Amino acid sequence: MLNLQDLHAYYGKSHVLHGVSFEVGKGEIVALLGRNGSGRSTVAKAIMGLVHAEGGLTWRGKSILGRKAYEVAHLGIGYVPENRDIFPRLTVHQNLILGMKGSGKGSRWGFDDMYAMFPRLKERQHTEAGVLSGGEQQMLTLCRTLMGDPDLIIIDEPTEGLAPKIVELVGQYLQQLKARGISVLLIEQKLTIAMHISDRALVMGHGAIVFDGTPDGLRADEATRKEWLEV
Template identity: 85%
Template sequence: MLKINDLHAYYGKSHVLHGVSFDVQPGEIVALLGRNGSGRSTTAKAIMGMVDASGTVDWEGRHILGRKPYEIAHMGIGYVPESRDIFPRLTVHQNLLLGQKGSGKGSQWSFDDMYAMFPRLKEREHTEAGVMSGGEQQMLTLCRTLMGDPKLIIIDEPTEGLAPKIVELVGEYLQRLKERGVSVLLIEQKLTIALTISDRTLVMGHGSIVFEGTPDELRADKTVRKEWLEV
């Protein structure tokens, strides 16, 4: 589905990613873990065509490195940035409407689906998004991305700053995506949610993948956790 090989990325003269290689298979949740500054967010931006990069990024057999972000999104990759980027002066419903690809016909996701997953959004349907809580805005960003009917969704730090109950809700949401055939690349710092819901885990350090394995293998590898994850 998504296959990355020898990916390098740069901010100006700064060389941030150093030969990153991994893949995401259909219906799979892959957690990309690491400390701040390890290169996780840059990896997401490189996949989405938002930073200068070299190497290979293949999506469903097509080479997409060098394409524009909107072209990549239309090919079926959704991206939820850490900054959330909601439209603050628009209502919840209007934000979701902007997420639709074309007319929305043929999409497996509807407004009713979004409101069923997150009843709080239904309650706030006609509320300006800018006055909502951080947790509500995160729900909205996730749902707006889904309205574009992606086959893969890249989510950067979805639980950052959220209360424990909302973190649980986000975990349940991501598992529902998997049940409906959507793959997830989850960029996280919180080991608990990543190890609970992911099929495979990747650990980044200094712009490279330093570990790849199952959640159980990462739980058992104290050396990797101590050197690359624990503060």
């Protein structure tokens, strides 16, 4: 579904991505791992048209290079950024409404689905999002993105700052997405969640892919883990 081929990205004159190539297939969870500063988040921003990029970037066989973020979103790619980007003065329910595209009819996801997945959000649906805990805000951002009915969701550091029990829940919900045929590009620094739920693992270092294989293969590759990951 998603194909990156020799992708380069820049912040002004700073060359950040150096020939990144990989694919994400239908219903596949692909973990993009690496230390801070390795270029993982820049990959997400390049896909979403938020940084200048050059090279090959296709979605369902058609180039999306240079598209605006809203255009990419309407093609079926959802993005959950690391900083969560909730609307703090709006309620939980209002935040979810803003994630909908059109009327929402025919979507695989609705309010009942969101509240069934995260009962805490149902309890707080009339609460302003700005007073939610970090874990609740992460749940809300994920749900708001799902309300747009994406076929691929890019989620950047979903477990950052969350309690271990919430981290485990996030992993379970990402597997639920896969069960519904949604592809996931999971950008993570922590190995635990990524290694348990992913079909493939990619490791980045200095703006390039330094490992592309299975989670089992990465477990066996001690040299890669020691050099490029926080272990």
